[in-house]
Amino acid sequence: MPLAVAEISEWSDLFVASAGATAALAGLVFVAISINIERILQLDGVPELGMVTLLLLVGVLVVSLFGLIPEQEDHAFGIELLVQSVLWTSFIALLTARSASGLGQGEGRLTSRVVLPLFGTVPYLVGAVMLIIGSDIAMYWVFAGMLGAILAAVMNAWILLVEILR
Secondary structure (H helix, E strand, O other): OOOOOHHHHHHHHHHHHHHHHHHHHHHHHHHHHHHHHHHHHHHHHHHHHHHHHHHHHHHHHHHHHOOOOOOOOOOHHHHHHHHHHHHHHHHHHHHHOOOOOOOOOOOOOHHHHHHHHHOOOOOHHHHHHHHHHHOOHHHHHHHHHHHHHHHHHHHHHHHOOOOOOO
């Protein structure tokens, strides 16, 4: 007997809140990038870091919008999430590789450029697969991906706004 998955509709308040919050945060990241655009363009890998940051936030927005589709089956949401996650993870991995290639040996920024995006991509993939197979903890993985993406994006936004000026 398959495990009962929490109804997607039970998560609608979270999806509404995260859609609004991430749209606002993405706007703030655009402002941060525009304020420091000259400095960002001078530093190897930093423009890519900016794009990764925006993609992490837009990823949460897209997941939230998929989660708000009325009367959607869990399996359908899992497939949508899987497709979105594979596309987002692939694009973020490409940008992350380009961003990390600009770092010299021993630079601590490697963690922020490589590890942080994993928190906003991998949990979605796990959650998507778990939704498809009907696991009762799938939505908690989706939530972990949303939270990881927001936290990683906020940390990257700080780098784009403040740290690059040091």
